[in-house]
Amino acid sequence: MNLVTDLQAILVGIPLTIVLTLIAFAIGATLGLPLCAMRMSRNVFVRFLATALILVLRAIPPIVWLFIIFFGIGFGYLQLDPFSSAAIGLGLITAANMAEIYRGALSAIHAGQWEAANALSLSPRHRFIDVVGPQLMRISLPSAATYVIGLLKDSAVASAIGVHEIAFQAYHVSQETFRGLDVYAAAGLLYILISLPIAWLARWTDLRLRARVAR
Amino acid sequence: MNDVFAFWGEWFPTLVAGFELSLEVTVVCLLFGLPLGLLLALGVQSKSRAQRWTSLTLVEIGRGTPVLILLQFAYFGLPSAGLTLSSFTAAGFALAWCTGAYTSEIIRAGLEAVPFGQREAAIAIGLDQRDVLRYVILPQGLRVAVPALLGFAILMLQATSLCFTIALPEVVSQAYIVGSNTFRYMPIFLLTAMMFAAVCIPATICVSVLERRLGRHEAVP
Numbered sequence: 001m002n003l004v005t006d007l008q009a010i011l012v013g014i015p016l017t018i019v020l021t022l023i024a025f026a027i028g029a030t031l032g033l034p035l036c037a038m039r040m041s042r043n044v045f046v047r048f049l050a051t052a053l054i055l056v057l058r059a060i061p062p063i064v065w066l067f068i069i070f071f072g073i074g075f076g077y078l079q080l081d082p083f084s085s086a087a088i089g090l091g092l093i094t095a096a097n098m099a100e101i102y103r104g105a106l107s108a109i110h111a112g113q114w115e116a117a118n119a120l121s122l123s124p125r126h127r128f129i130d131v132v133g134p135q136l137m138r139i140s141l142p143s144a145a146t147y148v149i150g151l152l153k154d155s156a157v158a159s160a161i162g163v164h165e166i167a168f169q170a171y172h173v174s175q176e177t178f179r180g181l182d183v184y185a186a187a188g189l190l191y192i193l194i195s196l197p198i199a200w201l202a203r204w205t206d207l208r209l210r211a212r213v214a215r
Numbered sequence: 216m217n218d219v220f221a222f223w224g225e226w227f228p229t230l231v232a233g234f235e236l237s238l239e240v241t242v243v244c245l246l247f248g249l250p251l252g253l254l255l256a257l258g259v260q261s262k263s264r265a266q267r268w269t270s271l272t273l274v275e276i277g278r279g280t281p282v283l284i285l286l287q288f289a290y291f292g293l294p295s296a297g298l299t300l301s302s303f304t305a306a307g308f309a310l311a312w313c314t315g316a317y318t319s320e321i322i323r324a325g326l327e328a329v330p331f332g333q334r335e336a337a338i339a340i341g342l343d344q345r346d347v348l349r350y351v352i353l354p355q356g357l358r359v360a361v362p363a364l365l366g367f368a369i370l371m372l373q374a375t376s377l378c379f380t381i382a383l384p385e386v387v388s389q390a391y392i393v394g395s396n397t398f399r400y401m402p403i404f405l406l407t408a409m410m411f412a413a414v415c416i417p418a419t420i421c422v423s424v425l426e427r428r429l430g431r432h433e434a435v436p
Binding site: 059 | 376416
């Protein structure tokens with residue numbers, strides 16, 4: 001009976017964990033595109049700036065980013081609630097990682113695709129929307145899915161600034177009941193259970209997209 | 216601006232002491248985690264079903280749960296089973312488990328990259344199972360795994376920052392204490408961030424240079 005009430009208290013955290021992961025990924029997947037474009041720019045200065053930005057974003061642990069945003073910026077500059085701080089912090093780190101994933105995917109697209117698009121005299125906008133973009137999305141999908149699962153686990157960091165997600169609930173239940181063993185085992189299992197459907201969905205989509213462009 | 220520099224100068228030694236502890240935890244978790252990773256990599260490929268399933272379960276739990284949950288499980292969870300660990304031991308235990316789980320996949324990929332003919336040739340010249348592994352497969356497989364393992368070591372240094380949540384006085388905990396005493400969160404966390412960047416950025420660049428150099432000699436399949 002105790003176990004059921006403990007579990008219910010942890011389950012309350014699921015929506016916030018999922019929403020936080022999705023928002024952070026949406027921010028990262030969007031900002032990652034211009035960052036990747038800058039990283040591959042012909043202009044040395046722009047390229048250097050993007051490379052430095054990616055290195056810095058990835059070199060500093062998520063928890064330090066969240067503290068800088070929540071306590072550092074929040075204390076006296078611009079007060080943000082814990083959830084927004086976590087979404088912005090994780091989103092920025094995701095942008096750096098997604099830029100690298102996009103870059104890997106771009107190098108996997110055959111040079112002939114660009115040549116063909118140029119030969120058809122497509123404008124740069126159409127070259128991206130109709131030719132390169134769709135292939136970029138398809139090729140980066142498996143790595144992006146792996147990253148989302150990693151991000152889901154990283155989102156546990158948000159508990160440190162008081163976002164009421166799974167890890168936060170687990171901490172509070174364990175402090176109230178002193179049954180930490182069951183509580184954390186349940187929380188850990190929960191993360192594994194949430195990541196399973198993401199992995200399945202990604203594999204299914206990947207297979208379908210691959211079948212369409214079977215060469 | 217001078218004010219900030221004076222503030223940094225004042226608290227720099229405190230943060231350095233914390234950073235040393237972060238490095239210690241990283242070394243401990245790699246020291247125990249890497250051999251564990253090798254064992255798990257071999258265990259997953261083992262012929263014995265019990266060994267295979269035990270290894271697989273350990274790997275999947277270690278990779279599937281957030282490091283934060285593993286840490287808090289070791290620090291807040293195990294005491295309710297009668298096993299109380301200090302925060303340093305708990306951190307070492309949880310991070311070593313995580314290291315073992317992730318590196319077992321890296322090492323396994325390295326071992327699988329050794330062409331099958333190597334094993335056949337080793338058996339053909341009469342080496343027994345253990346010597347095949349020791350003299351033929353491991354030296355070649357681990358060499359392939361080195362850049363990825365070094366990259367993972369950098370990630371583990373970053374992961375030690377999570378020990379903040381189990382009251383280990385490492386660099387983020389120290390920064391947080393300084394911040395809440397002086398109410399100057401921004402400069403102190405910026406200094407923390409710069410310390411991580413100062414170690415992790417050069418290390419990342421070195422690893423990618425090494426990766427390119429080792430890749431140059433790789434045989435084309």
